Each structure stands twice: as structure tokens, then as C-alpha cells.
Amino acid sequence: MPSRDELRDHLIRTRIAGDVATSRENNLDHYRLLAERDPYLMLGLTLSEPWPFRDILALMAKAAGVVPDPEHLTGQDTIDPERVLDALDEMAEVIAGALAVPGARVLLATGHPAGLLPVHLALGRLAVAHGATLLEPAEGFEHVNPYFGRRRSIRYLEGVAILSDKGAFVHSHEAEPMRAMLAELGDDRPDLVIADHGWAGAAGEAGLLTVGFADSNDPALFVGEAEGKLAAVVPLDDHVLPRYYAPLADYLVTQVTRALGA
Incomplete structure (x- = not known):
């Protein structure tokens, strides 16, 4: 496992955090659209509070480390690597708590198969190694x-749900596939959901113990976390090269293992 300092350096070097590729203009556009309740940005969640633009920006500055100044309108935006590391630790505690229960049932899904899939695969293997069942x-x-x-259509790769479009795994914000998965499960609900995008939002909205990953231009999951619908959300650039996420996955797996006392 990389040390915290080593992982921080890696996050900045690969632009998973620090000066990220997501532009300030894109972030602000998405915050405004979420404030207007645009369905594409809601990611399967309903919001209890009004959440105007200014409050979403303030939350994203706190939760993800974007620039808090509302007058910063163009150019570079940021994700705070310290917040990434803290959120990974928070996520590890939640995952460990779920896996500590014998026979835990886990649901994994990603809308970023060209980026975050390796992280989900690593967590799935970890869950199975600790006696969990991947649904x-x-x-x-x-x-x-x-x-x-x-x-x-929904397809699974080593227990991770992904959307397929004529044989190709695709990027997706959609919540409906997770709703279909939960409808089929009925009362036999999972003990933990690890996901992103609409997969995570729909699971959190359904009241399931859910942890997720989200970019700085996907504010809904952070709002869901603030409202108590998601247990932990890790901010990161969700579309760098897949291999760049390996040290992050190693860190997270090790932290879960340590929390389990294994």
C-alpha cells in the first residue's frame, strides 16, 4: 500500500486530484443545473432542502475542494487531495463495518467503466475474500x-454491474438500471452498495447503505451525502487512465483490511 504522502503525490501527479481536467465552467454549469433540478444531474436522488447554486458551490468547496470564490468563473478548478484521502478513510470504515457481518450481500456498479472499473473490481475481490456475496x-x-x-442493458464483470450498448461498456449517469436491480431483489436488499453516478444515487435514495465516487462536476452525490442518503463519497477525477487508480484502490483495500483486523 502507498503511504498517505505517497498517495497524495500520486493523486496530484496523475490529476486525480489537485489541478484536475474538469474545467471551472463545467463545474459551475452543473451546479446551476442541479440547483434547477435537471434530471441528468440529479443522479437518481430527490433533495429535501432547496439547495440553491450558492449552497451547492459552498458544499463542493467543503466536500471536494473546488475553488470557493463564486467570482472565479473560468479556467482551472481543483479537487483537494487531502479531502480525497479523508474520504477514502471514511469509505473504508463503512465498507469494513458492512463486511464485518458474516455473509454480507454487496452490490457493485459503475457508470465509468473506462476509468473507475479497476477500483470496483478490487473492492469486489476484497468483499468475496471476506465471505461476502456479490449480487x-x-x-x-x-x-x-x-x-x-x-x-x-445491464451486464456484470466479476460482479460489477455496467451498462452495455451493443457489446460495448458505456459511460452512464442513469439511475433506472439500479432501480431495476433493486426491484428484482425486492425485500432481499443488499447490505452495502459501492457505486458511482446514478447507480449510487438510486441506491442511496432507496435507503441502502451506499458509498460512492464522484467528480467535481457531479455534485448530486455530495448533496446526497450532506442529506444523509449516502454514507461516504470520495471526490476525484473519474476519467483518468484506469491504471492510475491502482494505488488508490490498494490504499482503500488495505484500509478496509486493517479496519477488519485481518
Whole structure:
């Protein structure tokens, strides 16, 4: 496992944190759209509080480390590597608590198969090694993407749910696939969901113990965390090269293992 200092340096060097690729303009646009309750940015959540733009920006500055100044309108934005590290530790405690229960049932899903999939795979293997069962409900479920008009289906890779479009794993913000998975499970609910994008939002909205990953331009999961619907959300750039996430996954797996006393 990398040390905390080593991982911090790696996060900054690979732009998982620090000066990230997501532009300030894109972040602010998404905060405004969430304030207007744009369905694409809601990620399957409903919000209890008003959450105007200024409050979303203030939350994202605190939770993810974006620039707090509302007059900073263009150019570079940031994710605080210290907040990433703290959130990884928080996530590890939640995962360890769930895996400490014999026979835990875990649901994993990612809308970023070209980025975050290696992290989910590592956590799935860790869960199985500690006696958990990875659930695979609604495999083959099909629906039409409401934003692009494409028919997509749920497929699993080593227990991780991903959307497929004619054989290709695809990026997705959608919440409907997770809703279909939970509907098939019925009362046989998972003990833990590890996910991102709409997969995580829909699970948190359903009242499940949920942890997730989110970029600085996906504020809904952080708002969901603030409202108590998600247990932990790790801020990061969610679309760097997949191999760059390996040290982060190693750190997270080790922290979970330590928390379990294994």
C-alpha cells in the first residue's frame, strides 16, 4: 500500500486530484443545473432542502475542494487531495463495518467503466475474500437511454454491474438500471452498495447503505451525502487512465483490511 504522502503525490501527479481536467465552467454549469433540478444531474436522488447554486458551490468547496470564490468563473478548478484521502478513510470504515457481518450481500456498479472499473473490481475481490456475496440482479435488463435514445442493458464483470450498448461498456449517469436491480431483489436488499453516478444515487435514495465516487462536476452525490442518503463519497477525477487508480484502490483495500483486523 502507498503511504498517505505517497498517495497524495500520486493523486496530484496523475490529476486525480489537485489541478484536475474538469474545467471551472463545467463545474459551475452543473451546479446551476442541479440547483434547477435537471434530471441528468440529479443522479437518481430527490433533495429535501432547496439547495440553491450558492449552497451547492459552498458544499463542493467543503466536500471536494473546488475553488470557493463564486467570482472565479473560468479556467482551472481543483479537487483537494487531502479531502480525497479523508474520504477514502471514511469509505473504508463503512465498507469494513458492512463486511464485518458474516455473509454480507454487496452490490457493485459503475457508470465509468473506462476509468473507475479497476477500483470496483478490487473492492469486489476484497468483499468475496471476506465471505461476502456479490449480487447480480437484473442481468440483461434493457431500457432506452432517455438522453441519447440508445437501448442499453445491464451486464456484470466479476460482479460489477455496467451498462452495455451493443457489446460495448458505456459511460452512464442513469439511475433506472439500479432501480431495476433493486426491484428484482425486492425485500432481499443488499447490505452495502459501492457505486458511482446514478447507480449510487438510486441506491442511496432507496435507503441502502451506499458509498460512492464522484467528480467535481457531479455534485448530486455530495448533496446526497450532506442529506444523509449516502454514507461516504470520495471526490476525484473519474476519467483518468484506469491504471492510475491502482494505488488508490490498494490504499482503500488495505484500509478496509486493517479496519477488519485481518
